[in-house]
Amino acid sequence: MTPANVVALALLVALPLLTAAAILGLRLRPALLGPAALAGLAAELILALRTATLSLSEPVAAAWTWGPRLTLQLEVAGLSRVMVVLIPAIALPVVLYAWASLRSDPSLGRLLALLVAFTGAMELLVVAADFLTLLIGWELVGAISWALIAHEWQDATRPRAALQAFLTTRAGDLGLYAAAGLTLAASGSLQFTALMTVPQPALGLIAACVLLAAAAKSAQLPFSPWLFSAMAGPTPASALLHSATMVAAGAYAMVRLWPAFESVGWFGPAAAALGLGTALAGGLVALLQRDAKRVLAASTSAQYGLMFVAVGAGVPAAAGLHLVAHAAFKALLFLGAGMLMHATGTGDLGRLRTAATRPRIAVAFGVGILALAAVPPLGGAYTKDLILAAAAERGPWLAFGVLLAGAMSALYAARLYLLAIGVGRNGADGPSPSGERAAMAVLAALSLALGVLWIPGRGAAAAHLVGGRLARSAGWELPASLLTVVVAAVVAWALFRRQALLTLGLPEKTGDRLAEWLGIPTLATRLVVAPTLGTARALAAFDDRVVDAGVRAAGGVAAGLSRLLAWWGERSADGAVLGVARLTLGAAAVSRAADDRGVDAAVERTALGVRHAGGWARTLQSGLSHQYYVIAAVGTVLAILAALLRR
Numbered sequence: 001m002t003p004a005n006v007v008a009l010a011l012l013v014a015l016p017l018l019t020a021a022a023i024l025g026l027r028l029r030p031a032l033l034g035p036a037a038l039a040g041l042a043a044e045l046i047l048a049l050r051t052a053t054l055s056l057s058e059p060v061a062a063a064w065t066w067g068p069r070l071t072l073q074l075e076v077a078g079l080s081r082v083m084v085v086l087i088p089a090i091a092l093p094v095v096l097y098a099w100a101s102l103r104s105d106p107s108l109g110r111l112l113a114l115l116v117a118f119t120g121a122m123e124l125l126v127v128a129a130d131f132l133t134l135l136i137g138w139e140l141v142g143a144i145s146w147a148l149i150a151h152e153w154q155d156a157t158r159p160r161a162a163l164q165a166f167l168t169t170r171a172g173d174l175g176l177y178a179a180a181g182l183t184l185a186a187s188g189s190l191q192f193t194a195l196m197t198v199p200q201p202a203l204g205l206i207a208a209c210v211l212l213a214a215a216a217k218s219a220q221l222p223f224s225p226w227l228f229s230a231m232a233g234p235t236p237a238s239a240l241l242h243s244a245t246m247v248a249a250g251a252y253a254m255v256r257l258w259p260a261f262e263s264v265g266w267f268g269p270a271a272a273a274l275g276l277g278t279a280l281a282g283g284l285v286a287l288l289q290r291d292a293k294r295v296l297a298a299s300t301s302a303q304y305g306l307m308f309v310a311v312g313a314g315v316p317a318a319a320g321l322h323l324v325a326h327a328a329f330k331a332l333l334f335l336g337a338g339m340l341m342h343a344t345g346t347g348d349l350g351r352l353r354t355a356a357t358r359p360r361i362a363v364a365f366g367v368g369i370l371a372l373a374a375v376p377p378l379g380g381a382y383t384k385d386l387i388l389a390a391a392a393e394r395g396p397w398l399a400f401g402v403l404l405a406g407a408m409s410a411l412y413a414a415r416l417y418l419l420a421i422g423v424g425r426n427g428a429d430g431p432s433p434s435g436e437r438a439a440m441a442v443l444a445a446l447s448l449a450l451g452v453l454w455i456p457g458r459g460a461a462a463a464h465l466v467g468g469r470l471a472r473s474a475g476w477e478l479p480a481s482l483l484t485v486v487v488a489a490v491v492a493w494a495l496f497r498r499q500a501l502l503t504l505g506l507p508e509k510t511g512d513r514l515a516e517w518l519g520i521p522t523l524a525t526r527l528v529v530a531p532t533l534g535t536a537r538a539l540a541a542f543d544d545r546v547v548d549a550g551v552r553a554a555g556g557v558a559a560g561l562s563r564l565l566a567w568w569g570e571r572s573a574d575g576a577v578l579g580v581a582r583l584t585l586g587a588a589a590v591s592r593a594a595d596d597r598g599v600d601a602a603v604e605r606t607a608l609g610v611r612h613a614g615g616w617a618r619t620l621q622s623g624l625s626h627q628y629y630v631i632a633a634v635g636t637v638l639a640i641l642a643a644l645l646r647r
Contacts, residue, residue, distance in 0.1 A: 006062040008051050009074040009127060012084060015044050016120030020113040027109035034099030037112040041095060045088040052081040069188060073129035078467030079255050079320040083126040086324055090244040090331050091119045093439035097335050098236035100435025111151055115240060118144045122245040126252060131180035131190040138176060138249065142169055145246045148237035149230050161232035168226035172216020179209035195260035207261040210253060211271060218250030218304040220278045225517045227297040235338030238293060242300045243331035251307040251323055255316040268312045275308025276401045281518060283408030287504060288515035292337045292347045295416050299372065300330060302409060306387050309402060315390035317468030322383035325450050329371035329380055332443035336365035339436055340420055349419040350502055362421045364440040371447045373413035374406055375485055379450025385481055389471040407484035414492035415501055
């Protein structure tokens with residue numbers, strides 16, 4: 001772990017987050033928003049390429065210790081060395097499309113910031129080497145996806161859809177928390193490498209928890225319907241979410257942790273069964289859907305189902321390579337669908353073909369359709385055949401299921417193109433921002449470039465990049481796959497000519513019910529949502545009528561005791577106080593009477609006597625000297641008499 005590697009890995013995660021912060025700071029200068037976002041992602045792509053190249057010759061890892069057993073560990077190795085490059089490579093044209101199509105939108109800064117931050121959160125997730133770091137990235141991806149789906153929050157349906165998607169994936173996220181806790185309890189560490197030391201049955205429990213979390217994140221059964229809720233977000237958010245970020249997290253976790261769970265006997269068959277079931281169900285839903293973006297959403301579940309099959313078959317490298325090919329053509333298809341929907345104002349496949357006046361867009365969209373249908377020599381065809389070979393190693397029934405799922409993907413791909421674009425050139429390209437066309441051209445070129453995997457030896461080299469082996473081909477897989485593609489194309493064309501491609505000949509109501517994920521949302525409402533809400537209401541009523549009634553009864557008893565104590569206080573303690581007060585007042589009254597009639601009366605009489613004496617003495621002050629002599633003589637006589645009497 002060199003300082004240069006630590007800095008490179010830190011920047012790999014921090015650069016998109018810093019770019020997002022810078023975009024928010026530039027919201028008052030809208031002309032700089034797009035260039036800032038593109039520059040940040042371009043720098044991220046260059047850094048990712050350098051880091052991935054370096055990881056081929058020496059380990060690229062870093063760690064930050066939080067405590068004795070809490071360490072954030074980052075590592076670029078195996079599939080992560082491909083993912084760190086793939087994420088910004090897909091995000092760049094998606095952000096270019098967002099900037100070009102929403103340049104006058106006042107919320108563009110927030111959207112671009114979220115898209116770039118989404119990239120950084122996913123980068124953290126794919127370079128995580130321990131459960132703590134993985135959980136941080138996992139939660140950031142979920143939170144930002146919620147914000148992207150609810151981006152146009154003024155429409156009340158968007159926040160509701162975002163909440164539904166968020167809560168559905170959160171239910172599965174609990175599995176990842178449980179897996180982290182079990183790993184720490186069993187091994188004393190949260191590192192992925194510690195899983196190798198976990199004994200049974202703890203390892204089996206951890207594997208089950210990871211499978212739950214991965215299934216929810218990658219929209220596998222029964223969690224698949226949340227992808228329809230995610231369609232409430234703007235087109236760039238859907239393109240990034242379905243290709244290289246949110247939905248890819250579950251499949252990536254399965255590939256990343258497969259070596260630790262390979263020894264769990266039931267894990268491989270369970271993952272393969274879950275993936276195949278989702279691939280077939282998703283294919284059927286995509287065949288019956290009338291909304292263009294929902295067709296692509298259902299196909300996303302189906303394609304990730306094939307990745308789960310590859311992991312379950314013990315060939316995670318095939319899943320990793322298909323993840324890369326799928327990211328390129330699925331982002332392309334979402335952007336193309338967005339442009340067509342913008343031109344017509346609808347996503348209804350029954351009316352969308354009126355937008356087929358853009359031949360260049362039709363060509364780029366057609367590249368994505370061919371890759372989705374697995375037509376050689378596109379990379380999507382090569383990676384799907386890798387999955388078919390991996391399934392054949394496990395058994396003929398699994399291989400037949402994958403072949404059937406591939407036939408369905410070719411059929412719904414052809415259906416989507418014929419209904420959304422049609423056939424023939426219908427005139428010149430209509431007006432559309434050059435940035436939108438450039439974004440689609442980049443993704444179409446990337447899908448075409450992945451055809452290099454068909455060159456002998458290149459597939460093995462790609463498998464070495466993602467860190468795994470490829471299944472040995474038996475020779476029949478490619479012809480069988482080509483046959484299914486041809487049959488699907490013929491069937492689609494025949495239905496198109498008969499104008500039955502939209503409904504596939506089914507009654508409209510039946511088709512619509514099946515197109516809503518075969519009734520899973522209704523079942524979920526009846527079996528999970530309604531019982532949960534009913535239980536909540538029952539608990540609320542119990543709380544009101546029993547718990548709160550007990551509280552109210554206790555309050556009534558306390559109030560009664562208070563009144564009793566008040567009465568006793570008034571009759572005893574308060575009575576004594578009142579008696580003392582009355583005695584005190586009586587004593588004060590007696591004292592006041594004695595004071596008035598005794599002390600005050602004596603004082604008043606003394607004052608009256610002094611007053612009279614003073615008046616009498618004043619009469620002697622006549623100013624006549626003979627009177628003064630008489631007074632002096634009388635006084636002298638009286639003094640002599642007093643002296644004689646004392647003897």
